Amino acid sequence: xxxxxxxxxxxxxxxxxxxxxxxxxxxxxxxxxxxxxxxxxxxxxxxxxxxxxxxxxxxxxxxxxxxxxxxxxxxxxxxxxxxxxxxxxxxxxxxxxxxxxxxxxxxxxxxxxxxxxxxxxxxxxxxxxxxxxxxxxxxxxxxxxxxxxxxxxxxxxxxxxxxxxxxxxxxxxxxxxxxxxxxxxxxxxxxxxxxxxxxxxxxxxxxxxxxxxxxxxxxxxxxxxxxxxxxxxxxxxxxxxxxxxxxxxxxxxxxxxxxxxxxxxxxxxxxxxxxxxxxxxxxxxxxxxxxxxxxxxxxxxxxxxxxxxxxxxxxxxxxxxxxxxxxxxxxxxxxxxxxxxxxxxxxxxxxxxxxxxxxxxxxxxxxxxxxxxxxxxxxxx
Amino acid sequence: xxxxxxxxxxxxxxxxxxxxxxxxxxxxxxxxxxxxxxxxxxxxxxxxxxxxxxxxxxxxxxxxxxxxxxxxxxxxxxxxxxxxxxxxxxxxxxxxxxxxxxxxxxxxxxxxxxxxxxxxxxxxxxxxxxxxxxxxxxxxxxxxxxxxxxxxxxxxxxxxxxxxxxxxxxxxxxxxxxxxxxxxxxxxxxxxxxxxxxxxxxxxxxxxxxxxxxxxxxxxxxxxxxxxxxxxxxxxxxxxxxxxxxxxxxxxxxxxxxxxxxxxxxxxxxxxxxxxxxxxxxxxxxxxxxxxxxxxxxxxxxxxxxxxxxxxxxxxxxxxxxxxxxxxxxxxxxxxxxxxxxxxxxxxxxxxxxxxxxxxxxxxxxxxxxxxxxxxxxxxx
Numbered sequence: 001x002x003x004x005x006x007x008x009x010x011x012x013x014x015x016x017x018x019x020x021x022x023x024x025x026x027x028x029x030x031x032x033x034x035x036x037x038x039x040x041x042x043x044x045x046x047x048x049x050x051x052x053x054x055x056x057x058x059x060x061x062x063x064x065x066x067x068x069x070x071x072x073x074x075x076x077x078x079x080x081x082x083x084x085x086x087x088x089x090x091x092x093x094x095x096x097x098x099x100x101x102x103x104x105x106x107x108x109x110x111x112x113x114x115x116x117x118x119x120x121x122x123x124x125x126x127x128x129x130x131x132x133x134x135x136x137x138x139x140x141x142x143x144x145x146x147x148x149x150x151x152x153x154x155x156x157x158x159x160x161x162x163x164x165x166x167x168x169x170x171x172x173x174x175x176x177x178x179x180x181x182x183x184x185x186x187x188x189x190x191x192x193x194x195x196x197x198x199x200x201x202x203x204x205x206x207x208x209x210x211x212x213x214x215x216x217x218x219x220x221x222x223x224x225x226x227x228x229x230x231x232x233x234x235x236x237x238x239x240x241x242x243x244x245x246x247x248x249x250x251x252x253x254x255x256x257x258x259x260x261x262x263x264x265x266x267x268x269x270x271x272x273x274x275x276x277x278x279x280x281x282x283x284x285x286x287x288x289x290x291x292x293x294x295x296x297x298x299x300x301x302x303x304x305x306x307x308x309x310x311x312x313x314x315x316x317x318x319x320x321x322x323x324x325x326x327x328x329x330x331x332x333x334x335x336x337x338x339x340x341x342x343x344x345x346x347x348x349x350x351x352x353x354x355x356x357x358x359x360x361x362x363x364x365x366x367x368x369x370x371x372x373x374x375x376x377x378x379x380x381x
Numbered sequence: 382x383x384x385x386x387x388x389x390x391x392x393x394x395x396x397x398x399x400x401x402x403x404x405x406x407x408x409x410x411x412x413x414x415x416x417x418x419x420x421x422x423x424x425x426x427x428x429x430x431x432x433x434x435x436x437x438x439x440x441x442x443x444x445x446x447x448x449x450x451x452x453x454x455x456x457x458x459x460x461x462x463x464x465x466x467x468x469x470x471x472x473x474x475x476x477x478x479x480x481x482x483x484x485x486x487x488x489x490x491x492x493x494x495x496x497x498x499x500x501x502x503x504x505x506x507x508x509x510x511x512x513x514x515x516x517x518x519x520x521x522x523x524x525x526x527x528x529x530x531x532x533x534x535x536x537x538x539x540x541x542x543x544x545x546x547x548x549x550x551x552x553x554x555x556x557x558x559x560x561x562x563x564x565x566x567x568x569x570x571x572x573x574x575x576x577x578x579x580x581x582x583x584x585x586x587x588x589x590x591x592x593x594x595x596x597x598x599x600x601x602x603x604x605x606x607x608x609x610x611x612x613x614x615x616x617x618x619x620x621x622x623x624x625x626x627x628x629x630x631x632x633x634x635x636x637x638x639x640x641x642x643x644x645x646x647x648x649x650x651x652x653x654x655x656x657x658x659x660x661x662x663x664x665x666x667x668x669x670x671x672x673x674x675x676x677x678x679x680x681x682x683x684x685x686x687x688x689x690x691x692x693x694x695x696x697x698x699x700x701x702x703x704x705x706x707x708x709x710x711x712x713x714x715x716x717x718x719x720x721x722x723x724x725x726x727x728x729x730x731x732x733x734x735x736x737x738x739x740x741x742x743x744x745x746x747x748x749x750x751x752x753x754x755x756x757x758x759x760x761x762x
Contacts, residue, residue, distance in 0.1 A: 009421040018630055020426045026414055029425070033411040040390040041712060044410070044589045044635070045401045045730075049718065080461035080591065081612055084626035088610035117610055203627055208425045210461065210591045210629030229469040229498055231462055245465035246584055248591030248629065249399055254425070332428060349426075 012354050015332030016160055016307065017183070018203035019347040024265065025257045032253065043253050048246050056256050057241050063259035064213060067269055068192040077214040077234065078242040078252050083110070083182045086199045086212065087117035089232050090154070090178065093224040095122030100149040103127045105170070108135045108159030109338055110180065118154070127153070135162045137299035144170065152176040152196065158184035160204070161336040163309035163343065164302045169194050176220055184306050185213065186262060187348055188273035196220040202251060204306070205348040206258045211251035262348070272348055273305075279346045279355045280305040286359040293366045297341070311341045318342060321365060328361055393735050396713030397541060397688065398564070399584040400728040405646065406638045413634065424634055429627050437637055438622050444640035445594060448650055449573040458595040458615070459623040459633050464491070464563045467580045467593065468498035470613050471535070471559065474605040476503030481530040484508045486551070489516045489540030490719055491561065499535070508534070516543045518680035525551065533557040533577065539565035541585070542717040544679045544690035544724065550575050557601055565687050566594065567643060568729055569654035577601040583632060585687070586729040587639045592632035643729070653729055654686075660727045660736045661686040667740040674747045678722070692722045699723060702746060709742055 013020040021029075032043040039052050046053060061076040068074075079085065095102050101123035106112055107130050118124045127146060128139040146153055153175055158165040160183040169191055171177040176196035185200030192198065197216045203209040214234070221234050230236045236244050242252075266272050284303060287294045287310055297309040312318045318341060325333050335341035346355060394401040402410075413424040420433050427434060442457040449455075460466065476483050482504035487493055488511050499505045508527060509520040527534055534556055539546040541564040550572055552558045557577035566581030573579065578597045584590040595615070602615050611617045617625050623633075647653050665684060668675045668691055678690040693699045699722060706714050716722035727736060 009416065010423050010426060013422055013426050015426060015428050017627065018426055018428060021423065026423055026425070030411055030414040033407055033414060035390065041394055042391050042402065042407055044407070045391060045394050045396060045399055047396050047399060047713060048590065080463075080466075080629075082461075082626045084612050085461075088612070120608065120610065201627065203630075208629075208631050209429065209627045210632055227501065229501065231465050231469070245463045246398065246582065246590045248461075248589075248632070249584075250589050250631065251591055251629070331422060337430065 009329060009331065011351065012330045012357065013332050014330060014344045014346070014350070014354075014358070016336060016343055016345045017347075018209045019205070019332075019345055020349040021207070021254070021258065022261050022265070022349045025254070025261050025349075028257050029254055036253075043250050046249060048243055048249050053243075053249060054241075056253055057243070057247075060252065060256045060259060061241070063256070063263060064186075064215065067186055067259060067262060068198075068215065069189075070192055070215065073218045075216050075218065075238045077216065077237045078247055078255070079212045079214055079237060080210065080231075080248060082201045082209075082212055083180055083199060084113070084117075085232075086180065086214065087114040088121070089234070090197070090199075091118040091121035092228055092232060093221065093234055094151050094176075095124075096225060098122050098151050100147070100151060101125040103146055103150045103153040103175075105129075105139070105144075105153075105155040106131060107138055107156060107162075108164055109161035109336065110159060110182070111154075111156040114154065114156070114180065122151075125150070135159065135164065136297060138164050138166060138302040146172045146175060148172070148174055150175050152178050154178045154180070156180045156182075158182075158304050158306050160307050160345075161309070161338060161343075163296075163298045163304040163307040165304035165306065166302075183347075184304075186259075186269060186272070187276055187306060189269040202255055204345070207255035208251045210248045211255060213255070258348075266348075275352060276305045276346065276348065279350065279352050280308070282352070282355045282359050283308045283344060283346065286362045290362070290366055293370065294342075294362060297339075306347060307343055307345050309335060309339075309341060309343045315340070317369060320369075324365060325358075325361060330358055330361065390710060390712065392732065393711045393738065394713050395711060395725045395727070395731065395735075395739070397717060397724055397726045398728075399590045400586070400713075400726055401730040402588070402635070402639065403642050403646070403730045406635070406642050406730075409638050410635055417634075424631050427630060429624055429630050434624075434630060435622075437634055438624065438628075441633065441637045441640060442622070444637070444644060445567075445596065448567055448640060448643060449579075449596065450570075451573055451596065454599045456597050456599065456619045458597065458618045459628055459636070460593045460595055460618060461591065461612075461629060463582045463590075463593055464561055464580060465494070465498075466613075467561065467595065468495040469502070470615070471578070471580075472499040472502035473609055473613055474602065474615055475532050475557075476505075477606060479503050479532050481528070481532060482506040484527055484531045484534040484556075486510075486520070486525075486534075486536040487512065488519055488537060489545055490542035490717065491540060491563070492535075492537040495535065495537070495561065503532075506531070516540065516545065517678060519545050519547060519683040527553045527556060529553070529555055531556050533559050535559045535561070537561045537563075539563075539685050539687050541688050541726075542690070542719060542724075544677075544685040544688040545683045546685035546687065547683075557598075564728075565685075567640075567650060567653070568657050568687060570650040583636050585726070588636035589632045591629045592636060594636070639729075647729075656733060657686050657727065657729065660731065660733050661689070663733070663736045663740050664689045664725060664727065667743045671743070671747055674751065675723075675743060678720075687727055689725045689727065690716060690720075690722060691724075696721070698750060701750075705746060706739075706742060711739055711742065
């Protein structure tokens with residue numbers, strides 16, 4: 001496998017996650033497997049109790065706070081177990097024993113996964129569900145009625161499967177706002193101080209699978225129970241700076257490298273968003289100019305900049321599209337197994353040129369198959 | 382950082398964990414960061430739902446079963462959260478609501494950590510504690526009285542901090558036997574079929590931090606509760622072959638490479654044990670021939686082949702020893718922060734030649750410092 005060839009394949013990786021990471025980060029990660037430059041040991045064999053690793057965690061905490069423009073009363077944690085663990089850990093801390101229900105939005109596959117885990121721990125009210133409309137759109141403000149007595153509200157900022165993204169902050173400022181940002185974390189600036197907790201697994205925009213970033217405001221945790229297992233207790237994790245037990249050292253180090261890349265190479269979240277916006281515009285334009293051949297799943301106003309989900313006229317054409325794309329070097333384009341179709345994920349690590357190549361490929365594929373499709377409806381003439 | 386230099390440092394890494402991995406595995410891992418040969422994508426950007434990753438998990442499950450000589454009614458899981466998560470997950474599944482206490486041995490730092498987590502979930506009886514003897518030895522059979530009505534017995538096969546290791550199987554065959562083998566997993570053959578569950582985090586002998594192997598017998602889980610969060614439910618993890626949610630893809634892949642190395646390069650666990658035994662003998666000989674200058678902590682019969690913990694005559698000499706060793710390229714020799722002193726960890730990935738070099742260094746260090754130490758007692762003449 002030559003470097004050139006591998007670059008080409010990584011560069012056209014549209015996987016929904018684990019997703020592509022920036023090439024310059026991969027180069028540094030590769031070096032670190034034999035030796036982290038400032039330590040001289042493999043990143044896989046460095047103690048989590050070493051002075052060096054303490055500086056890694058401290059810098060990464062600061063980098064995340066700085067990128068999100070958050071003050072010091074927000075703690076930054078690096079946990080295991082993915083967003084799935086947060087689906088449980090969060091209501092264990094903030095919902096168990098409560099009378100008033102926590103308020104959840106059900107806007108797609110992943111916000112739906114959070115519901116049964118929360119219900120296991122305490123009362124839940126679903127403020128709005130997109131189930132009846134096949135998760136084709138997100139709610140408007142006038143459809144949402146949040147209660148002042150809720151322990152917290154919870155929603156997913158970007159529905160990875162359906163390709164739906166909120167382009168505003170939801171909820172009310174007198175109720176703690178908690179958001180699963182797994183698939184759009186650090187992809188754009190935002191009013192992050194309006195959130196009491198944000199969590200995101202790393203494997204979309206910021207690193208390998210195996211670490212989850214939790215950003216939590218100090219005061220949210222003042223009344224959490226004392227009888228939780230240590231690894232499921234946010235306060236224990238805060239006190240130990242995420243080194244309650246052995247953390248995923250490698251994954252945390254890679255996230256550090258990605259935040260440095262975001263800050264130093266890209267120039268921060270506004271610059272990242274400008275690139276991500278161009279990527280998304282390029283691909284949605286390919287959909288919009290296809291005269292319905294590529295039919296986007298999401299309502300226009302709720303289109304995600306991270307995940308573009310769409311269908312072709314027939315399942316057979318979708319299978320052919322995926323196979324042809326793969327032969328041309330584009331990988332990861334199959335839609336999520338729950339809904340099928342096509343999904344192109346445009347995470348931070350993917351370059352604009354890759355999206356332009358995909359748009360070209362799509363135009364070509366369409367022009368080759370359009371007569372055929374038209375023929376289907378017109379009796380094969 | 383030249384390859385030679387990094388090899389030298391990795392080769393002399395005696396860290397208690399995360400520990401050194403075999404050089405040939407590191408080379409393959411390094412390649413995989415840019416591209417896994419059979420996929421053409423970075424290991425960090427491959428979907429956990431890909432066909433390729435399913436083959437990784439399937440092969441790794443088989444490799445672990447084959448190395449341990451276990452039949453198919455043992456499931457092999459790859460979870461997150463370390464042994465610490467198992468300290469809770471295990472009693473959640475097998476102790477909650479029980480009348481008879483589970484039986485735990487308290488033989489050192491790590492078995493002690495398991496106790497409060499188990500007590501949170503149900504009744505616990507400590508069968509034996511080494512606390513009063515400073516965890517300097519392990520119990521003899523005649524000191525142990527296991528009850529037939531216990532839901533399970535739990536012990537730690539190798540106490541990483543104190544350097545104590547059981548060289549026999551404990552308990553009784555009519556009570557499920559559960560063992561934390563985190564620091565000696567896959568280091569030697571054994572009667573593993575006598576265990577109902579074995580768990581081990583990867584970062585000692587078999588991989589990077591961030592994945593924990595659980596080997597569990599089907600019938601142990603027949604009455605476990607149905608109301609556990611999915612990620613803490615062994616049966617959910619079994620049904621999904623560890624892909625309940627996104628698993629730590631990279632760490633699992635590295636563990637696969639280590640099991641291939643164990644099988645193909647080393648030749649299995651008996652061959653691994655032969656090497657590990659020579660390594661341990663070499664270092665203990667250095668202790669035994671030092672006339673008390675290097676004072677081992679563990680009783681002879683209970684000496685660990687994985688972790689050799691010892692003291693020098695004074696804390697000042699210990700500090701000088703660690704600094705001199707580091708200057709000579711030996712890293713990771715500081716004892717665990719809970720007890721100080723020196724600890725040399727001899728995990729699978731460490732070569733015999735490294736231990737021989739350390740033994741030489743120790744002999745030299747002693748000969749340079751012996752007159753000084755003798756002088757302390759004799760008035761500086």
